[in-house]
Amino acid sequence: MTDPLDFTGRRVLVIGGSSGIGNGIAHGFRQRGADVTVTGTRPDAGDYLEAEDSDFTGLDYRQLDLTDRLAADRLAGLVAPFDVIVQSQGAVRYKRAEFTREGWDSVVDVNLNSVMDVARAFHAGLAETRGVMIIVSSVAAFKSTIGTPAYAASKAGAASLTKTLGEAWARDGIRVNGIAPGLVPTKLTSVTTDHPERLEASLRAIPLRRMGTPEDMAGAALFLASPLAAYIIGQTLVVDGGLTLS
Structure with a gap:
């Protein structure tokens, strides 16, 4: 019987896969046989190794700075079509800067x-492979x-x-779904995870009483990219240990 979570021979691109959740998702696919490319903003993968908790073992690295609105189009023109694209880029600014x-x-x-820039740039390739796109948002999408x-x-x-791309692109053979992570220790959440009192208060609000891990998010991504989720489109799977249940 074929293992639905075997991605041998499949090409996977993880935008923002140089660290954090994206890096965990990238290795989840790599460990199941995929050929995985990750992107980051720095010129070379080696630029991450001392500054961040990154692991590029077995991964192909490409620089991609999405503040350049044409960068995704250029990358799409340089690579063969992918079977799975995970969008895990993210930014936040604290101290009321937003x-x-x-x-x-x-x-x-x-x-x-x-x-949307990435989705637009890689649409044709995903239509060719009848592939999957996974958009990583956040439980912040559903609360203040x-x-x-x-x-x-x-x-x-x-x-x-x-939701919209899931409906619009189903006719092209592309499945679009998403993941909404809860509290996962990354550089974006260090304002909480690096402060014991804040972290303790946050953990009390999570029924499982622990933070999520990049590996937890990888499990959700693998499911959504697999034949097990063949009839699921336009959905965002909340992966938060129960944080948003009450």
């Missing part, structure tokens, strides 16, 4: 505008985040975009 126009624009550009309005609004926009 209430300013510059702060708002910079976060929305990464968390929402670039998601009082200090980061652009983050919450852009993630809500990404979850909404997942």
